[in-house]
Amino acid sequence: MDALWMLPLLLVPLLLLTSSTFVFYFKKCFYVAWMMMLAVIAIPICILKSGGRDIENMRVIRFLVRHVKYLLGLRFEVSGWEHLQMDGPYVIISNHQSSLDVLGLMEVLPDRCTMIAKKELIYAGTVGIICWLGGIVFINRQKTSDAKSVMADAAKTMLKEQIRLWVFPEGTRNQKGDLLPFKKGAFHLAVQAQVPIIPIVFSSYSNFYLRKEREFKSGTISLKVLPKIETKGLTSDDVSSLSDQSYAIMRSTFLEISGRTPQSNGPSSAH
Numbered sequence: 001m002d003a004l005w006m007l008p009l010l011l012v013p014l015l016l017l018t019s020s021t022f023v024f025y026f027k028k029c030f031y032v033a034w035m036m037m038l039a040v041i042a043i044p045i046c047i048l049k050s051g052g053r054d055i056e057n058m059r060v061i062r063f064l065v066r067h068v069k070y071l072l073g074l075r076f077e078v079s080g081w082e083h084l085q086m087d088g089p090y091v092i093i094s095n096h097q098s099s100l101d102v103l104g105l106m107e108v109l110p111d112r113c114t115m116i117a118k119k120e121l122i123y124a125g126t127v128g129i130i131c132w133l134g135g136i137v138f139i140n141r142q143k144t145s146d147a148k149s150v151m152a153d154a155a156k157t158m159l160k161e162q163i164r165l166w167v168f169p170e171g172t173r174n175q176k177g178d179l180l181p182f183k184k185g186a187f188h189l190a191v192q193a194q195v196p197i198i199p200i201v202f203s204s205y206s207n208f209y210l211r212k213e214r215e216f217k218s219g220t221i222s223l224k225v226l227p228k229i230e231t232k233g234l235t236s237d238d239v240s241s242l243s244d245q246s247y248a249i250m251r252s253t254f255l256e257i258s259g260r261t262p263q264s265n266g267p268s269s270a271h
């Protein structure tokens with residue numbers, strides 16, 4: 001009789017663990033909580049090492065984030081490393097599916113590289129503070145003129161301080177199974193600084209992470225670094241074609257590494 005009372009105690013956790021919805025919410029909450037906790041550890045280290053906001057803090061962040069993939073059952077298969085073996089500043093562009101992209105980003109993040117991010121991220125508690133300490137450039141997406149002037153300053157800083165910048169040209173997270181049309185900021189940035197663009201493509205997360213269906217399984221992500229696209233001699237008149245060229249190569253790579261076949265030419269860059 002006593003053993004019967006124990007049954008629900010054993011069954012409830014078992015049912016929860018086998019429920020994919022429970023696993024989804026558990027992994028998501030764990031991810032946020034763990035990143036916030038890692039940031040608590042990283043903040044004093046960064047302040048002691050660099051005295052404040054400094055791109056060199058990205059090394060500390062990269063080191064501390066690298067293990068998180070194992071905790072979530074994720075693996076990355078990186079190809080094209082050789083394209084990142086380049087001196088001097090450049091602009092990295094990549095597709096953006098989820099906040100999980102940070103894990104792949106930290107797998108390949110070169111030295112002296114930081115990101116362009118929406119300004120709202122600075123309010124994300126300890127994660128916001130660590131983003132600021134890591135030299136992330138915050139832009140106001142609602143005010144294009146402000147964003148343009150911040151990015152124009154960033155172009156000058158890139159050259160002066162030999163910095164690389166990582167931009168998500170879709171401008172928002174997207175899990176529609178294709179790339180969104182590209183915004184132009186990343187391309188203006190590269191042209192203004194006259195630095196190359198290095199495209200990096202993450203394969204689709206749809207085989208392990210489905211937000212609407214509340215599924216978050218283990219999975220492997222392919223990360224492909226593509227050859228640089230030169231911008232030397234280009235002007236603002238060339239930005240649209242540069243964006244279209246980058247979009248086309250990244251889209252075909254996305255479909256290829258996600259095991260899909262192109263069904264249409266897809267959206268062209270946003271005009």
Ligand SMILES: CCCCC/C=C\C/C=C\CCCCCCCC(=O)SCCNC(=O)CCNC(=O)[C@H](O)C(C)(C)COP(=O)(O)OP(=O)(O)OC[C@H]1O[C@@H](n2cnc3c(N)ncnc32)[C@H](O)[C@@H]1OP(=O)(O)O
Nearest residue numbers: 038039042064117118144147151171183184185186188271
């Ligand atoms: C140890 C503990 C760790 C715990 C924490 C772990 C990690 C933390 C550390 C790191 C994590 C960082 C992760 C960061 C991820 C952040 C992801 C994001 O926030 S994505 C969202 C923000 N990013 C972007 O929006 C970039 C892309 N957007 C753009 O580039 C846009 O172009 C824009 C500059 C924002 C402007 O937006 P708009 O909608 O107006 O875009 P259009 O492209 O349509 O442009 C309109 C018009 O303006 C011209 N234009 C655009 N930019 C420029 C420019 N720089 N100079 C001149 N002109 C510009 C453009 O050409 C259009 O004109 P036209 O139509 O005539 O061509």
Ligand SMILES: CCCCCCCC/C=C\CCCCCCCC(=O)OC[C@@H](O)COP(=O)(O)O
Nearest residue numbers: 031032035098099102123124125127171172173
């Ligand atoms: C007290 C505030 C608590 C807030 C907690 C949020 C903390 C986030 C915690 C863990 C995630 C760590 C990685 C953070 C970087 C994620 C950046 C990101 O993916 O931002 C979304 C942005 O690209 C596009 O935004 P939208 O898709 O347009 O919307």
